[in-house]
């Protein structure tokens with residue numbers, strides 16, 4: 526890969542030995558509850574990067590290339606077709622339970638970890654809705670060691686519900702191919718490929734329900750994580766990645782600016798810039814860095830977490846957004862394959878930092 530990542534890697538080792546710089550970052554966290562070394566490393570090293578000379582290529586570049594070459598367009602299309610063929614995935618529809626079970630089954634068939642529902646009840650206008658987030662927990666290869674080494678938890682998420690323009694049309698046709706069968710398909714494909722990789726990080730693949738009503742699923746899940754005192758280091762959310770609204774060479778990376786906490790902003794920006802470089806190196810995609818939109822990342826940000834969103838820019842640009850015409854044939858297969866590769870490369874590079 527590039528000079529940038531290699532330099533982060535080598536200086537990463539140096540910095541991990543240099544407790545002063547890591548402590549300095551932690552001291553600045555304010556109310557931020559926890560930050561893994563991977564992000565401290567990125568931030569601690571930023572100033573040093575420019576000064577270092579270019580060295581030989583890192584050993585992991587070939588490995589990452591071979592991993593991203595496994596991203597299978599046919600599988601991505603199949604998942605998008607299947608999800609879009611449900612009449613609707615509206616949260617209040619009669620179909621949503623079947624969608625959840627179907628997805629749990631799919632996740633089970635590809636993910637190397639425990640797959641389960643996170644059940645929650647959402648009350649809306651006096652009616653209770655029993656809804657399901659779907660999770661696969663893939664533990665890092667060294668997660669059970671006894672050396673007290675810290676293993677970061679990275680959450681890769683996408684919402685699986687869909688809607689029409691009128692959100693009260695509960696049972697109207699709403700294929701939601703770009704929004705967000707595309708993100709769900711990518712999460713499934715990432716789970717499939719990463720099930721064969723020995724990662725050091727713990728990865729949770731999470732499919733949210735109820736996004737369209739106002740982040741119901743992600744809000745409930747954040748509460749659940751908080752109740753269980755789960756240390757979570759990064760959330761990457763995929764919401765609309767199949768319609769190249771800004772052209773085939775562009776992808777939007779959303780990072781956190783302000784919102785509830787400002788103390789976590791710099792982590793998000795650094796990770797965003799890190800992924801920007803990966804996009805270029807591994808997927809030939811030029812990243813447009815935008816501030817966070819109204820997505821499933823908002824409840825995580827409100828908990829102080831580091832969040833990154835990846836999308837095609839489509840919620841404002843895709844003419845099929847929230848309509849019956851958001852169908853698989855409007856998506857660009859090569860494009861969403863590239864975006865999936867980018868996310869995979871980002872996970873692998875971030876995992877490499879955790880030495």
Ligand SMILES: [Zn+2]
Nearest residue numbers: 704705764765
């Ligand atoms: Zn969406």
